[in-house]
Amino acid sequence: MQIAPVERTTQTSTSEEPDIQAVLNLLPEPADEAWRLGGPGRPWFVRYGTRKAVIRWNTLAMLERLRFPRDTAMASTAWLHAYLRDLSAVGFVVPAPLNDLDGESYRVIGGSLWELLTFIPGRPMGWPDERGLWDAGRLLAQYHDACVLARPRAQRPGALPMTESFPSDPDARRVQAQLRHELAEIGHESAPRGVIHGDATNINVVIDESTLHLVDFAIAYEEALAADVACALWRNGRVTADAVVYEPTRLARFVQGYASVRRVGRSAGRTTVVYLKGRGLQLQRRLELRGRRDETVMQRLLSIVARQDELSEAIDRALEQVGEVPERHNA
DSSP: OOSOBBBBOOOBBBBBBTTTTTHHSSSSSSSEEEEEESSTTSSSEEEEEEEEEEEEEEHHHHHTTTTTTTTHHHHHHHHHHHHHHHHHHOOOOOOOOOOTTTTSSSSEEEEEEEEEEEEOOOOOOOSSHHHHHHHHHHHHHHHHHHHHTTTOOOOOOOOGGGOOOOOOOOHHHHHHHHHHHHHHHTTTSSEEEEOSSSSSSSGOOOOOEEEEEEEEOOEEEEHHHHHHHHHHHHHHTSSSTEEEEEEOOHHHHHHHHHHHTSSSOTHHHHHHHHHHHHHHHHHHHHHHHTTOHHHHHHHHHHHHHTHHHHHHHHHHHGGGGGTTTOOOOOO
């Protein structure tokens, strides 16, 4: 996540993460500053010459656990960097690849895959209020308007689309069986498609003065664009980050903001909720691939199932009043 540096550190390695110095040595000029953007495991901010950049990394061992062998991981990163360059070319501001790692924008060094991207300045969005949700929805719609201008491309190597997310959890499997029918009913196969951000939540939005920018496209892949709205709402639709239930008015306000920029279908409420369930199944499957447990994922998924009609109807009611812009409340 490209945000203003929040933690300066002179420590360049721990027992759990690789040494960044070998990467800094590849830059065309000495690094004047190198800060970790948060705690261990997070990307780094680096300044060298006149450039400000972000260095992201993943160990090959971790990628292998996620069923990304080295060749797939390299192809996946090449796909993403080509896409980010296309987005930059159509005028949408994104963390763009920099070919400054000895002439490349990504390299395998010391058992890790490293990426070098431009730094997008700004402050973290924070937990959005009603106006923030509206603005975030508008930003996602603006991104979708830009993404359809990029060159068509095949699916990202190693991607995990919603239709291919098959968790082993018994409750998740029951939801997944129903989801197959629901996706057919909302016309998933014929829906407008493009490269979705996949995680356009508040934590991946920065604000530079009054302009919002999306950052961290790490899990972008080809999908129905409407699914991206649900991916954002998986987090933004809750009253707090820890909540396991969803607030109908928050979902509605985000979709309202989106629809103020980009047209949505007549059944946008149901479509959003169907994809919201798909997002939960996707996250549960990723947890299983990592060998981790997080009971809140299934709790949230089942809460959506239990209240899907209420959530859908709240979105549809709000779309009848798209023109009502919420007031901005200064923190």
